[in-house]
Amino acid sequence: MNDLSRDEQNELIQLMFEPEGDFHAFVMQHDLNHAQPNGLWTIIVSLGTLLERKSVIKEFPSGAPADRDWIINMLAGSRLWLRLEEAFDPFDRAVRRTEYDWSEIETFGARDAISEMTDDNVATRLKGFLAPAPRDPDGIEQRLAYQDFVKRWDAGNLEVFVDRGLAVQSYQLSRSIWTTVLPLTFFVGLIAFIPVMIFVGFWWGLLVLALAILSRKMLTNKADAWVRKEALADRTRYRWFTARGVVWARLR
Known part of the structure; x- marks a missing residue:
């Protein structure tokens, strides 16, 4: 994912938050290694289903911007949080842009990784693993x-x-x-x-x-x-x- 342009990275991130988004097609089209996109998808699904289970959001996936922001903000304080926010309005036009090394999330791209991230403390564990915001x-x-x-x-x-x-x-x-x-x-x-x-x-x-x-x-x-x-x-x-x-x- 580091080889994608910033706009392409944003497109991939946006697809993962769209109920009908097919990020797998994007991955195939750009001949990406699946580890990093799957790692990001695992993180998003784990947080989205947690918030749905706790009735913070009505359902996951959801096309509502407020629901999406709740999911992203579960990672607040990390560099990944900053980068995900910058894929959407209004932060896609922010003066300060965050550089992110997507290799950080490869470990979450393993098969069946989502099944291991269903507990209520998943957000805390994720933020302990991810690089903090500058x-x-x-x-x-x-x-x-x-x-x-x-x-x-x-x-x-x-x-x-x-x-x-x-x-x-x-x-x-x-x-x-x-x-x-x-x-x-x-x-x-x-x-x-x-x-x-x-x-x-x-x-x-x-x-x-x-x-x-x-x-x-x-x-x-x-x-x-x-x-x-x-x-x-x-x-x-x-x-x-x-x-x-x-x-x-x-x-x-």
Whole structure:
């Protein structure tokens, strides 16, 4: 699988999560050694059936993106987790891309391997075997599974950071009236302060400029607060923010 292009790897991963997907045909078409694709399939099936048994997802395989994400997030904290996420929206367009050595999972490609991975601790055992996700020496977490992000925040051991420039752009998603009023006030104030200073008065000009600066600051603060709130409250928004580097965190 390491010889496949990234797009081809993504296609193979996607086929394994589609109820009607025939990844075996893909393997034959590309003349792949079966060990690595079968290893990945074993991992996916083991986690999917576990979640189905525990009624976390309704059925496996499932075409629902939320069900797929539950399966992938069972591997959260591993390098394989990062790579699997990057085969799907929104992480397929993420700025930071994960390189993964697929030979790591060959051992799971043995015949009847699935029958040996039916216990409730399979996810824990898998993460103990798989290479961990790269760790930042300063404890920065560029990406966390949504449930881990919320859990750590609720426990009070997570410090959330927001790129305020990107947050302002993202704030347009809220359709708040402030996304129109405050930018308009900012630009009008910048354009008008010199004419006002010349034709009306020096202090009036400074007042217009101060209003423009204040409106920009208010927009940034509102955008920052909105992104933080949405990231914690909405799984889809959190993933969108994380994929674009709007939000990241650090363990306390």
